[in-house]
Amino acid sequence: MTGALPSQEIAALTEAGAVRAATPLAEGQIQPASLDLRLGRRVWRLRASFLAGAGHRVAERLDDLAMHEIDLTSGAVLEKGCVYLAEIAEALALPDDVAAVTNAKSSTGRLDLLTRVVTDHGTEFDRVAPGYAGPLYAEICPRSFSVLVRPGQRLNQIRFRRGDAVLSDAELAALHAREGLVAGGPAVIDGGLGFSVDLAPRDGGLVGWRAKPHTGLIDLDRIGHYAPADFWEPLTARDGRLILDPGAFYILVSREAVHIPPDYAAEMAPYLAMVGEFRVHYAGFFDPGFGHAAAGGAGARGVLEVRCHEAPFVLEHGQTVGRLVYERMAARPDQLYGAGLASNYQGQGLKLSKHFRA
CATH class of the missing domain: 2.70.40.10 (Deoxyuridine triphosphatase (dUTPase))
Known part of the structure; x- marks a missing residue:
């Protein structure tokens, strides 16, 4: 059915190989209408932000724009005011009728971490074309605070869609x-x-x-x-x-x-x-x-x-x-936000990110 794919269909996409990773998905990674994306092991300090562009792969652009490569295995500091590109642990092989859109997770945004997903052949940030097959990368630009990051951390999330189901x-x-x-x-x-x-x-x-x-x-x-x-x-x-x-x-x-x-x-x-x-x-x-x-x-x-x-x-x-x-939604999710999930911001008012004491 047309609409945003619910958690059970995201799980089915993963089982069918449309979402691929070297390690199995972690507990809680599948949300009611999205999938959390994990950082991989490598990140590059960039001279400037970029999009791959039609007909080009991200790896090709890195040859020109990357200043140096950083191994995140033991953790690494991403400095305020600098631009980085990190590999994402998950790659995609989407069906032809499924597209996706990505966004920063709530805690990421509340730390003023500008982070956007980049794809091969992409001409827009945070947009994944129907049937896309290839790697995902996260551009990360800390704007207010320097941050310590490690592999497996989840800064972005992806929502899969079949058709256009936006309400008039x-x-x-x-x-x-x-x-x-x-x-x-x-x-x-x-x-x-x-x-x-x-x-x-x-x-x-x-x-x-x-x-x-x-x-x-x-x-x-x-x-x-x-x-x-x-x-x-x-x-x-x-x-x-x-x-x-x-x-x-x-x-x-x-x-x-x-x-x-x-x-x-x-x-x-x-x-x-x-x-x-x-x-x-x-x-x-x-x-x-x-x-x-x-x-x-x-x-x-x-x-x-x-x-x-x-x-x-x-x-x-x-x-x-x-x-x-x-x-x-293409179907009602098996589980709703806040209902038995580790949902940090259900019932919220004015609230900083989960990293700060209440």
């Missing part, structure tokens, strides 16, 4: 009427479901966090380890306004609670330039069951990873900052 605005409005896709704000439907930023002061006035410019190293294997104050500056907005500084990175939260029903998945669409001088997100997949009451997620809000661009920009409470594009 009329279908989205009907789904909202049945299921209640947002709470805490109106359902603004225009090319997807719009959402806004929450800058209303509460809990001592805290409305978000801004990354500090000079910090220590973050080991991606250390969960709940780091003190937020060592890496983040708490932000208040007593008048419901926040001025974004060019080049700064912020963690904010949506005003609306988001709901992804079990038979649907969603993706946070790229920001529109006319909204303001900022990028709204790095990690954009929402799995079936996110914010679903029966899966323990009633009241789950979307965390916003925001980077300001060329000019200072005033962000105000309730200002629209992005939209969610919903699509049908």
